[in-house]
Ligand code: SF4
């Protein structure tokens with residue numbers, strides 16, 4: 001096995017200038033909320049670090065997450081990130097196929113045992129191992145095998161992080177998230193359907209630079225990207241405050257850019273960086289394009305009521321509950337009422353007639 | 363259970379359950395009241411009582427005589443502020459209107475969020491002072507039982523959690539929102555079986571009293 005080139009060597013061999021490299025370091029630092037004073041140190045660390053070995057496993061997924069990561073304009077942060085890692089195994093991006101591909105994975109696992117980074121997209125079916133296999137191995141087996149020698153695991157996309165679409169009710173494949181199976185390794189969830197490219201790459205960059213995972217929230221999401229609420233950062237918020245809501249996608253309110261709450265926007269319960277970094281090279285994001293947030297970076301967002309149903313509307317089933325309750329209440333009410341009547345008439349029958357004379361006796 | 367699952371649970375099964383209990387309880391209680399029937403009228407009927415009923419429903423919004431207000435002005439003012447505030451923040455906050463429309467099919471305009479915000483603060487403040495007042499006066503304290511404190515808590519929590527959720531204070535919004543909805547669901551479940559049922563019965567009770575008195579020829 002040849003020695004891995006350092007990141008600096010690799011960048012130079014690709015003709016990336018020092019200037020571009022420093023620009024990358026500055027952007028990465030600001031994204032990861034690192035003080036500008038530390039940029040030279042960051043640059044030095046990156047320059048001299050061997051490229052991080054990364055094994056990327058794809059399970060029940062749509063490749064949207066990989067699309068998101070690769071569909072960005074070059075040269076940019078994302079493409080630079082690919083130079084800071086050694087992507088040793090990735091179905092969509094690797095040139096090798098068949099046995100050669102599996103061999104590359106085995107070699108990388110052996111050479112970097114205990115040090116490689118495992119990135120996963122897609123959920124894992126447990127109902128039947130045959131639902132999704134790679135080279136004859138079930139998703140669960142391959143995940144457990146690769147995770148064993150990994151230093152840390154990054155679950156990219158809502159499917160890997162929380163189960164995502166495959167797990168949506170009635171969850172036909174018995175899909176679970178990575179964190180449901182791997183409990184003894186540090187895990188970072190980078191949810192989104194798909195996640196914002198810059199978020200995926202920055203988390204990898206953070207790990208490459210510092211050797212540790214970034215600070216996480218309660219759902220194991222990097223706080224620097226998932227600490228902000230879409231609704232809190234939404235430019236339509238003043239309309240929400242005023243109570244000016246679009247009632248349909250083409251009414252006057254929609255044209256005026258009013259709040260999309262009534263059209264089902266899930267921004268208030270969604271933590272993600274869309275409203276800050278936006279999409280397609282910071283051109284726009286769904287709410288800016290006139291569509292409510294779907295809440296794609298949150299667990300079970302597929303089952304959180306209809307996408308076009310307002311957040312404050314209860315999930316379906318109220319009408320049935322009410323009709324049963326009315327029947328039950330009526331039956332109980334009639335029985336209770338009759339019992340009360342009976343009690344009343346019994347009491348009446350036992351009434352003693354009291355006269356003034358009786359009262360005087362005592 | 364993560365906060366999204368909790369939120370989905372309160373928006374789904376828990377809400378259906380609470381609504382069912384509310385409807386069941388109200389149907390049961392109203393039927394029981396109906397079955398009680400009305401007492402025999404011994405006096406000659408002077409009027410159909412409709413005017414008297416309506417008059418009483420309205421007149422009891424005001425304290426009966428000046429002396430009462432002077433003696434208990436604090437309770438009356440704070441009580442009004444709380445009740446009105448609760449009513450307004452419940453019926454005139456946009457997300458609530460959307461909820462009620464989905465359940466009842468009717469809708470009405472709401473108030474801007476900052477206005478609701480101020481009204482909620484006033485309500486909360488009024489409720490806290492009413493509670494202090496209850497503790498402060500020995501007679502009131504003596505007369506208060508568990509049900510009074512329970513009613514106070516169940517009315518306070520929806521306002522309080524709603525305020526915290528709206529401002530994204532303390533807990534992540536989805537969790538706070540779930541707690542807010544849950545607090546309302548507890549209120550819905552307990553309401554028909556406690557004195558909180560007055561939210562539904564106060565008009566009927568006033569009307570019945572007023573109408574019966576008018577039928578007997580009592581001036582109301
Ligand atoms: S559009 Fe969505 S995120 Fe923006 S203010 Fe309205 S509800 Fe909040």
Ligand code: SF4
Pocket residue numbers: 192193230270271272274285286287292293294295296297
């Ligand atoms: S705006 Fe909401 S639904 Fe859209 S990508 Fe961002 S988090 Fe996902």
